[in-house]
Amino acid sequence: MDELLLSKVRLGVVAELLNFDWVAFSELARSLDVSNGNLGAHLAKLVDAGYVEEEKSFVNRRPLTRYRLTKRGRDAFAAHVSQLQSLLEPAT
């Protein structure tokens, strides 16, 4: 199991990013229904692990932080979900 993805919020972040090129911090917070501080801490761990890439810019003088999944993150997600499924197989 990928310990980083055992957290439900971090797994949710990676799932949210899977079909998207870039997703803004505010969009992730809204979709996952978590506080900014909580999400920021989880995203920092994903960025540090190289699962997620961060881009900071300014739009109309307002800061915009967006995230996207790296290949490493995508591979880790696929492996983790496969392991979760295999964990459930004997029970079903």
Place this chain on the structure above:
Amino acid sequence: MERIDATRARDHLAMVERILAESQPKLCAGGEYFLIWGIGSAYVTLLFTLANRGLVPSAALWSGPVVLGFCVLFSILRGRSTRRALRASLVQREFFNVLWLTIGLAFVVNVGAYRIFAGTASAAIWSVAESIVLLYIGMHGNRRAIVAGTLVIVSLVVANFASAAFVGYILAAGMLVGYAGFGASELLARD
């Protein structure tokens, strides 16, 4: 090392399935591009056709590059605004790659190989590029794009068998109905 039990694994998988179901990639083509480029390319095609027949003064040909320049400027400015989007899907990025590649190639060929693709051949290249973009969108489940792309191709075939005097008009009509028409229909269907 943290452990996970079956109940928690099931809960996590259910969340992943829900998120993936809600974030199914949709291709939002953005009608403005098609409207602007459809009208622009039809205008240039008509302009050269009319100039060749002596129906407009050759000085009017200068408006062609101006119109195309406007189309390019619009596309660049619109592209910048989409880069600021809060969510940008992978399908959307792929679509813009196809759009820029085909329209860009048509533009380069028109400017760089104007002796090979002179006159109506130059207009036909635009029709081919536009039909590729439309059919690509059609491949992602947009039926209007399939119809529009087919119309552009039909205009090419009809122009091929038509009298030389009508070729430019037919190609321009294909661009207007197919490309610009698709753009208008996307804008109308947006809300």
